[in-house]
Amino acid sequence: MDKLVIRGGAVLSGSVRIGGMKNAALPILYACVLVKGKCVIENVPDVRDVTMSIDILKDMGAKIEKIAPTTYEIDCTDVRQGTSRPELVQRLRASYYLLGAELGRFGRAHVSLPGGCNFGGSRPIDQHIKGFEALGARVVMDEDLGTVDCEAPNGVIGDDVFFDTVTVGGTMNIMLAAVTAKGNTMIENAAREPHIVDLANFLNTCGARISGAGTDVIKIRGVRELHGSTYAIIPDMIEAGTYMIAAAATGGCVKIENVIPKHLEAISAKLEDVGVIVEELDDAVIVTGRGQVNATRLKTRPYPGFPTDMHPQMSAMLTRAHGTSIVIEGVYENRFKYAEELKKMGADITVNGHTAVISEVDALHGAEVKAVDLRAGVAMVIAGLIAEGETTITNIVYIERGYDDIVGKLTALGADIKKVSE
């Protein structure tokens, strides 16, 4: 089992280059199932969730070749419907994009229930199912077998889909099912995340007719078929935000390159709120910490609100803030499993339902902690960077699901961090 060992106290400086967005790359990879022909996808991040997805697709008959360090050529012409292996699919959440993609391409889908990060609350897919049913599919979810089957006896037929809750995965899955449907689909109360726009842009370069992505009403005119294209994935705003917080928390100055500053606005605003300087350039931000940050109150919300995928990192930084901070999780039922790990390092955090109260402590101290999920794991990295002494983080496969070469990138910024194998 690999571990990360961090000696805290380094002040980060220099520049770091951000990779392609994991949560855009995943639906785009599965979207290739809809395309008969070759797609060339650029700026694909080298993270475990992506390699697992590539394995799933190859196993189903896709021809996938890495033709440059972050570029893949993908041909799903020969993909066989319903052949995804449960033991692969159950390892990650994004495999549920196979439902929309298979339904769109074949008029039916068979996929095992997805896995992914367990935040301590449920992560239902009822809205995905409601959407598929609105498009004419019969859906059977067998909790005992752990499978979902969809079948559209008359083909997928465009219609209106109204989500009861804003869902990123649901919005993407319905887009996948609807692009080659007969007729028009309108998704209302759609998620507005930049990766929704990225998926729509990719599908449109393949011949889809999607408009309104990035607003809460997305319109899709069904087309007969999609053709191959070349497409570059947007930069990962969560990876960028993580390095922004690492810079701020250590009181350092870091240029975060290859980003879209607009996507980072909620994170930049919150950092400015706690006393950090954020300078926006065309495709970079420079973050300058000024010693101890101030306490704040934040609530996570769907985009353009403060992202849920950034709150554990923020909480890690706020353990050392001046005053008492309040962090409210507004997207998931629970996402505070990391609080127990931060407490092992001396943090003062009390969690009550959706709210964490974080009070100032003089210092964090190094300890052995574990990554309880992806963002919780990287929050431990930030805590380790600002703690006194040595922190050991176990269970780092979670961190590797979403961060490419975090050890190399932080080392280049001056951190004392290494990966050790037992």
Ligand code: EPU
């Ligand atoms: N929800 C329902 N019913 C549904 C779908 C969602 O009640 O049918 C609820 C969820 O339980 C949750 C909320 O709606 O409370 C939002 O869930 P959403 O569907 O938006 O999340 P997701 O698609 O499962 C993606 C990312 C997550 C990220 C969320 C929110 C991927 C593979 N995952 O999950 O990323 O937290 O959107 O932005 O894109 C991560 O990268 O660390 C990560 C967890």
